[in-house]
Amino acid sequence: MSAELNEVLMYPIKIRAKLDQNECPLKPPKVVLESIKKSLEVINRYQTSMLFNYILELYSDYCNVNKNHLFMTPGIDVIFEKILHYMRGKTILVTKPTYFLFEEQAKQFGVKLEYIVLQEPYFSLELDAIYSRLKKIDMIFLANPNNPTGQYVLDQKEVQELIEEFNGPIIIDEAYYEYGGKTAIQMVENYDNLIVTRTLSKAFCLAGIRASFIALSKNLRNLFFDRIEMFRISTPTLLASKAALENRGYIKHVVAYTERERNKIFEGLKKMGLIPYPSVTNFLLVNTKMEGLQGYLYSKGILVKDLSNMMGSTFIRVSVGLPKENDLFLEETKNYLNLKLSTSEI
């Protein structure tokens, strides 16, 4: 893996385990790779609306939402940006912690953030805590499951209650939908204020192609997207998406694999006395109960996400990787723990 990361993606260090960006460590099936290769035959040609619309039909079939509610963009931040343009000076309710990219973009667009702090160990939301603040806010953003906590903040019934209670727009990011299987996406057909975002970057094993899907009410679709924007998606990305959605059976294997390895990491960390939190995603939030693990792992070529700014100095987020990567992570975490114990005994 490392040779490719160095050669193709220009990583300056030799990476032995890449567990920092919640990518799927598995490659998509051959049929998807072959489909991307087909783009070479027409790479000098513009992509077409026929192909774009066909992919929306496939996604419509996959998520059981009418095509007129769907759009596709190169990355989720495109839809965030469009919405945030209209929210300058207004207030958005987010959880603490929430998806860092949304938080970063919101600040950049001059949007005020109202935080609801999520409580251990399940990091779920109390609807009453939101209701008491509805008058102060103009929009709600929830990642569900949440990143970096790895758990649902609301169940489907609670989402529906919230949509009915609140008049402003609600964005629900379902990037990790496939791992836990719960979704609010069909509600976009019945409510005017709901926006659900999805991606092929996670369970579809296609982070490199930048394919995001958005489900929203028709009026919002027309407000935010037009004919021109469908041409932002490249032909390789369209053809990868087409094959992935046509052959989507493979995500079941990805999800099963992820659960298996996630449980292995969970149990391994617990056995060492660290605190991994339950997860319905392809990553684990971990309270390592000691500082400096992320830096130590980095020095060993193991990348995990440092959450010291977001959650406190002993927190990391670790993605489920290949078996070898996960074992290496557990092994080096144990080494660091022993190192810490031996030095603290001195």
Next chain:
Amino acid sequence: MSAELNEVLMYPIKIRAKLDQNECPLKPPKVVLESIKKSLEVINRYQTSMLFNYILELYSDYCNVNKNHLFMTPGIDVIFEKILHYMRGKTILVTKPTYFLFEEQAKQFGVKLEYIVLQEPYFSLELDAIYSRLKKIDMIFLANPNNPTGQYVLDQKEVQELIEEFNGPIIIDEAYYEYGGKTAIQMVENYDNLIVTRTLSKAFCLAGIRASFIALSKNLRNLFFDRIEMFRISTPTLLASKAALENRGYIKHVVAYTERERNKIFEGLKKMGLIPYPSVTNFLLVNTKMEGLQGYLYSKGILVKDLSNMMGSTFIRVSVGLPKENDLFLEETKNYLNLKLSTSEI
């Protein structure tokens, strides 16, 4: 060609000549195609800022502008959209005709357009005609060379004069730069109000990858683009751009080929008594002096762009295609002409 367009891009009709979108009919060299294939090895991974920045360095070397003035986006409309967001209710000066996509987007964003009509046969701009209107306008957009006229509207000295005279932002779209070789791009280093847009869709033969480059003053770069947005570009697109810019010698052959075939089409049309206009691009504006040619050609599987709404009912735009496509276009145009002559004689 047609089989690929039908199979891969889902065109519903059998196309014998595709001359409607100013694509390059030639494929990029093998080294570029091989580079795209390398993306398959890491398609489950996110793209990196290292790769993105390296491509900006390559483009910096190519256009001789410091990297800090450059950005890359999936399509030119992204930068148009960003700017137009700030221009709602304001007035932009454009030529008539101008690049239809910019005009369409501007209208959609509630921007007022002030037109300067370009005059035959050279469709160039008189600076005095602009100067008399500078007080009425907030921004200027020029495609240079212009689409669909195929000629420069201003030379470099005039562009510089205009930048110095006008305080508001000036966008110059140089999508067809490589064919004529004149550019204002280096001026972004010295002026605060200039934005120059470029693409790999034309002479680089890569319309399918959606790679656009923007050169602009540093303050505008920071206003319009941030860290997050670099992740809208997919790995296949980054790797195609990398190889294309590293091996950019091939565009000389593309340009030479284009000139040769463009001259052939030009002379062929002239001989028939039609009026092709001089061009420094990969397409020709043609006054066919008769109505209905585009529809007739379409019925024969030959796609050209109908300009009846933009320029009048006898105007079309035809891209330079493969020799076989160009010959077919000339042949069927002649057939239509003969058909017209024979019916008008009755």
